[in-house]
Amino acid sequence: MATLATTEQDFSRLPEMPEEVFTAPLRRPDHLGEDWLEPKQTVYTPEEHAIWDELFARQMEVLPGRAASAFMAGLEKLDLGKGGVPDFATMSADLDALTGWSVVPVPMLIPDHVFFWHLANRRFPAGNFIRTRETFDYIQEPDVFHDVFGHVPMLTDPTFADYMQEYGKAGWKAMRYNRLKALGALYWYTVEFGLIQEADGIKAYGAGILSGPTEVVYASEAKSPNRIMLNVDRVMRTDYVISDLQPTYFVIESFEDLYRQTVERDFDRLYRNLPPAFTYANSAVIDVDNVLNRGTQEYLLRGGRGSGARPV
Numbered sequence: 001m002a003t004l005a006t007t008e009q010d011f012s013r014l015p016e017m018p019e020e021v022f023t024a025p026l027r028r029p030d031h032l033g034e035d036w037l038e039p040k041q042t043v044y045t046p047e048e049h050a051i052w053d054e055l056f057a058r059q060m061e062v063l064p065g066r067a068a069s070a071f072m073a074g075l076e077k078l079d080l081g082k083g084g085v086p087d088f089a090t091m092s093a094d095l096d097a098l099t100g101w102s103v104v105p106v107p108m109l110i111p112d113h114v115f116f117w118h119l120a121n122r123r124f125p126a127g128n129f130i131r132t133r134e135t136f137d138y139i140q141e142p143d144v145f146h147d148v149f150g151h152v153p154m155l156t157d158p159t160f161a162d163y164m165q166e167y168g169k170a171g172w173k174a175m176r177y178n179r180l181k182a183l184g185a186l187y188w189y190t191v192e193f194g195l196i197q198e199a200d201g202i203k204a205y206g207a208g209i210l211s212g213p214t215e216v217v218y219a220s221e222a223k224s225p226n227r228i229m230l231n232v233d234r235v236m237r238t239d240y241v242i243s244d245l246q247p248t249y250f251v252i253e254s255f256e257d258l259y260r261q262t263v264e265r266d267f268d269r270l271y272r273n274l275p276p277a278f279t280y281a282n283s284a285v286i287d288v289d290n291v292l293n294r295g296t297q298e299y300l301l302r303g304g305r306g307s308g309a310r311p312v
């Protein structure tokens with residue numbers, strides 16, 4: 001059966017990025033090889049460890065009751081709150097024993113094809129650097145706090161861990177069809193900003209939500225955003241905003257449901273039918289949507305982050 005990933009590929013080798021596929025132009029620092037990995041993790045200063053501890057403590061004020069139980073369990077299993085920026089080697093050994101994943105240091109955002117290659121081999125590339133006091137509340141470039149605190153706990157969940165690997169493998173096929181934008185939207189609305197239905201309410205499992213204090217509350221409680229059940233075809237046609245709170249969140253029933261909807265379906269057919277540009281605005285509600293809450297979009301209508309609108 002054709003699936004999200006392509007079946008006949010050798011995932012052990014770094015894929016070629018076809019020339020016609022657009023990706024952000026990134027210059028590889030001279031000291032790095034083709035894998036873009038730092039030879040080793042940064043040695044952090046006491047001030048940098050203190051920044052991790054403060055960010056960690058701030059999140060723990062808002063996460064209980066709002067973060068997915070798999071995420072909270074992952075934090076415990078990896079003991080990420082023991083103090084200071086976690087050591088990647090220790091964390092990787094623990095993670096390997098649980099789901100066969102490791103965490104590897106990178107200096108900055110890395111090219112899509114290199115990112116896919118690491119994920120396909122169950123390696124999670126994490127930013128080596130940590131934000132400063134000046135960028136404590138918000139940074140665009142993912143740092144070690146976003147990458148490790150936000151993403152790594154979910155990799156302790158066996159089904160989610162498999163989904164992440166399949167997502168990496170899916171990159172090969174998306175590049176062949178020149179549909180990286182669509183695949184990027186799937187990552188955005190699941191891995192970064194996904195919500196899940198649990199017995200006692202809707203919880204966040206996306207790292208973009210879980211690594212900051214504002215969006216955790218907004219995503220689960222605010223009246224502004226839409227909350228719509230995940231439909232992969234629809235999500236892959238939907239634009240997304242990278243520097244503000246999301247106008248729409250997509251909700252899954254379970255990680256098994258996410259896996260089934262994405263991995264076990266015919267992406268060749270989907271890619272052939274997808275237009276190169278997004279069809280739906282990020283605030284749109286459309287006929288096929290299974291809507292849990294239709295948002296007021298008050299936050300967006302008041303101008304969003306730049307205008308100082310309250311995240312209501």
Ligand SMILES: [Fe+2]
Nearest residue numbers: 142192207208
């Ligand atoms: Fe991320």
